[in-house]
Amino acid sequence: MMIFAIVRSAMVSLKRDRAALALSFILPVVFFSIFATIFGGRHDSTPKVNVIVVDEDHSRASERLVAGLKQEASLVVKTRPETVKGVEQPEYTGATAEIAVREGAAPVAVIVPHGFGESPIALGPSDSNRPTIQLLEDSSDMVAPQMITGLLQKVAMTSMPDLMAEQGSRYFDQFAGGLTREQRERLDQGIRYLRERQDSGATSGSGGTGIVAVTARAVVGENKHNPMISFYAAAIGVMFLLFTASGAAGALLDEAESGTLDRVLSSRVTMTSLMLGKLIYNSFLAFTQLVVMFLWGWAVFKLDFWSHIPGFIVMGVCTALAVAAFGMLLASVCKTRAQLGALSTLIILIMSSIGGSMFPRFLMPEAMQKAGLLTINAWAIDGFTKIFWRDQPVSELWPQVLVLLGIAVVLFAVARRVARRWEFA
Amino acid sequence: MPAISTSSTPLRVEALVKRFGQVAAVDGITLELRSGECLGLLGPNGAGKSTLIRSIVGRVIPDAGTISVFGSRADSMAARNALGWIPQELALYPRLTCRENLESFGRYHGLGGAALKQAVAHCLGWATLTDRAGELVKNLSGGMKRRLNMAAGMIHQPKLVLMDEPTVGVDPQSRNHIFEMIEKLRDEGMSIIYTTHYMEEAERLCDRVAIADHGRVIAIGTNAELVQNAFGSRSQVVARFAGADERVAAWVAARGGHTVNGSAEFTIEHPSEIAALLEEATKAGFELLDLALRKPNLESVFLHLTGRELRD
Numbered sequence: 001m002m003i004f005a006i007v008r009s010a011m012v013s014l015k016r017d018r019a020a021l022a023l024s025f026i027l028p029v030v031f032f033s034i035f036a037t038i039f040g041g042r043h044d045s046t047p048k049v050n051v052i053v054v055d056e057d058h059s060r061a062s063e064r065l066v067a068g069l070k071q072e073a074s075l076v077v078k079t080r081p082e083t084v085k086g087v088e089q090p091e092y093t094g095a096t097a098e099i100a101v102r103e104g105a106a107p108v109a110v111i112v113p114h115g116f117g118e119s120p121i122a123l124g125p126s127d128s129n130r131p132t133i134q135l136l137e138d139s140s141d142m143v144a145p146q147m148i149t150g151l152l153q154k155v156a157m158t159s160m161p162d163l164m165a166e167q168g169s170r171y172f173d174q175f176a177g178g179l180t181r182e183q184r185e186r187l188d189q190g191i192r193y194l195r196e197r198q199d200s201g202a203t204s205g206s207g208g209t210g211i212v213a214v215t216a217r218a219v220v221g222e223n224k225h226n227p228m229i230s231f232y233a234a235a236i237g238v239m240f241l242l243f244t245a246s247g248a249a250g251a252l253l254d255e256a257e258s259g260t261l262d263r264v265l266s267s268r269v270t271m272t273s274l275m276l277g278k279l280i281y282n283s284f285l286a287f288t289q290l291v292v293m294f295l296w297g298w299a300v301f302k303l304d305f306w307s308h309i310p311g312f313i314v315m316g317v318c319t320a321l322a323v324a325a326f327g328m329l330l331a332s333v334c335k336t337r338a339q340l341g342a343l344s345t346l347i348i349l350i351m352s353s354i355g356g357s358m359f360p361r362f363l364m365p366e367a368m369q370k371a372g373l374l375t376i377n378a379w380a381i382d383g384f385t386k387i388f389w390r391d392q393p394v395s396e397l398w399p400q401v402l403v404l405l406g407i408a409v410v411l412f413a414v415a416r417r418v419a420r421r422w423e424f425a
Numbered sequence: 426m427p428a429i430s431t432s433s434t435p436l437r438v439e440a441l442v443k444r445f446g447q448v449a450a451v452d453g454i455t456l457e458l459r460s461g462e463c464l465g466l467l468g469p470n471g472a473g474k475s476t477l478i479r480s481i482v483g484r485v486i487p488d489a490g491t492i493s494v495f496g497s498r499a500d501s502m503a504a505r506n507a508l509g510w511i512p513q514e515l516a517l518y519p520r521l522t523c524r525e526n527l528e529s530f531g532r533y534h535g536l537g538g539a540a541l542k543q544a545v546a547h548c549l550g551w552a553t554l555t556d557r558a559g560e561l562v563k564n565l566s567g568g569m570k571r572r573l574n575m576a577a578g579m580i581h582q583p584k585l586v587l588m589d590e591p592t593v594g595v596d597p598q599s600r601n602h603i604f605e606m607i608e609k610l611r612d613e614g615m616s617i618i619y620t621t622h623y624m625e626e627a628e629r630l631c632d633r634v635a636i637a638d639h640g641r642v643i644a645i646g647t648n649a650e651l652v653q654n655a656f657g658s659r660s661q662v663v664a665r666f667a668g669a670d671e672r673v674a675a676w677v678a679a680r681g682g683h684t685v686n687g688s689a690e691f692t693i694e695h696p697s698e699i700a701a702l703l704e705e706a707t708k709a710g711f712e713l714l715d716l717a718l719r720k721p722n723l724e725s726v727f728l729h730l731t732g733r734e735l736r737d
Binding site: 258259260262263264265266267268269424425 | 445479483502514516
């Protein structure tokens with residue numbers, strides 16, 4: 001009987017603790033849904049890989065290869081940049097495609113070179129004179145280049161059957177006129193090569209091997225010691241910044257509860273100046289956290305920190321302001337520390353998962369990638385990636401700077417409005 | 426009450442009303458604080474004392490009525506500078522030292538440089554915390570925190586101080602220490618409003634007392650005036666009887682008295698009435714345990730005016 005009384009009082013307490021209820025039931029369900037959507041392979045929302053395709057050859061073979069790639073459901077083939085103000089942009093060239101990959105427009109560019117059509121496929125060892133398809137890759141995306149390499153081989157098989165036959169007959173002419181000693185050696189060599197490849201588990205990646213010869217080259221991150229360090233420094237950093245910022249902003253709740261806030265507001269300090277003071281402090285705290293994180297990355301993981309200082313400062317300040325304002329809004333909305341703890345955990349974990357702090361956004365379905373743009377995480381990570389990964393100049397940070405500062409201003413304004421409840425009774 | 430309204434009047438509250446939903450926390454309070462006076466605001470919890478104080482410091486916006494502080498509106502900067510507020514809560518930064526707390530609140534009031542340094546030293550001395558200046562607030566004893574809480578309200582050297590139950594939760598020794606601080610302020614001619622629900626505090630510290638109940642001031646005057654107005658020359662008899670409480674209480678009520686903490690209290694014109702009272706008790710079958718004759722105090726006045734005890 002007494003045991004049931006204990007169960008009953010615990011259940012009643014839980015029922016009345018909305019924060020605990022949300023953490024117990026809503027957060028796991030939301031998280032499960034996010035992970036299931038990303039990794040569960042729902043067919044209607046499988047992530048598509050953007051790929052830039054440049055056909056320098058314009059031969060029958062190259063056009064059919066490009067057409068074959070376009071038919072692949074898992075690819076979004078771009079042959080020219082997005083239209084700007086309704087004006088169609090010129091087709092990508094090898095040079096513009098490389099810039100586009102550097103800037104992050106797509107993780108891979110496929111360049112079909114001049115002369116590809118003369119000898120599009122080969123079944124034997126590579127011929128050093130044969131023109132090879134160039135794959136320009138962003139090595140921060142570990143999935144897309146591998147996928148494109150495989151798909152190129154598949155498309156070569158499926159979109160060019162006649163070429164396959166042609167090449168087959170050439171081989172026949174070459175080898176079938178009675179096997180001379182020399183022919184036997186060459187055939188053996190070919191078989192040996194194929195066997196070795198099979199045994200070594202090599203894939204048709206770089207080095208001009210495979211049915212279509214492909215040479216892969218990293219155009220972003222080729223000089224980086226560890227491609228993902230800068231990504232994770234930003235991604236994990238922003239998530240913890242959000243937690244710290246909401247915790248620090250919770251000081252407002254402590255002060256309201258202890259009566260300190262009342263005392264401060266009875267002095268010459270106004271609510272606006274009080275909140276601006278807190279915003280500056282919380283931003284400073286967040287910025288310092290980022291500095292510590294990136295310095296650690298430099299000291300331990302060889303992150304190239306010192307040559308990116310201006311970009312780091314710009315992104316650091318904007319990110320810090322945005323997270324500080326976010327924390328202040330949460331604190332001003334909540335009535336108690338416990339409520340703030342629950343709400344911030346709920347929102348920050350969701351924002352971090354869809355905003356790319358837990359796994360790169362390119363792994364996510366398109367709709368979720370777009371939803372991610374509603375988070376501070378996504379914009380901050382994009383900005384830091386531009387600096388540390390793509391080595392882009394500070395001037396290229398303007399979209400991230402504008403959005404993060406916009407978020408900071410809007411969230412702070414709303415927080416100030418909500419904080420009126422502390423101002424007067 | 427004399428209708429003086431000049432800028433030399435520290436505080437004037439007129440027909441103040443503040444409602445929270447259906448409840449009128451302050452229901453038409455009018456009062457005036459004279460220069461250099463300590464006015465006690467005595468009333469039970471929920472009488473509206475804190476709401477009145479918070480209205481004066483601009484933390485509560487009244488629904489009706491006016492407040493002027495030395496002739497300025499309560500929400501004006503002049504009023505903020507003139508007012509010192511010692512809230513009931515320990516409104517301090519726990520992870521800052523005593524000195525750092527005082528410096529912070531001083532800066533919030535616009536002090537700086539030598540003036541701030543001097544004010545901090547003065548307030549630490551007033552609160553006898555000079556030797557604990559570098560101590561973190563969270564490590565102080567309850568009494569020390571209370572004293573620092575008071576010092577923080579005085580850091581900008583206000584001309585009028587509002588003290589909202591500054592002795593809540595402190596031991597008798599610390600309470601005495603706080604009384605000495607307040608008496609020192611009084612001696613220096615500070616105008617003070619002192620809210621409390623302890624009758625003894627009001628009697629010891631205040632020149633006049635306003636008795637508050639249900640958001641109204643039901644009587645105001647000096648201690649002697651309040652007792653005189655309520656009881657005239659009458660005295661009180663306090664008797665304790667053995668036996669069933671309910672029967673005793675019913676008999677006491679029928680006899681025109683009150684039962685307070687198990688004791689029967691009667692108001693009498695003349696000590697000769699005591700004999701008749703005891704005779705009736707004996708006839709009713711009550712055994713007398715002890716008996717005292719005393720002069721009415723503020724507690725008696727409150728009971729007389731409201732029919733309830735001050736600490737109900």
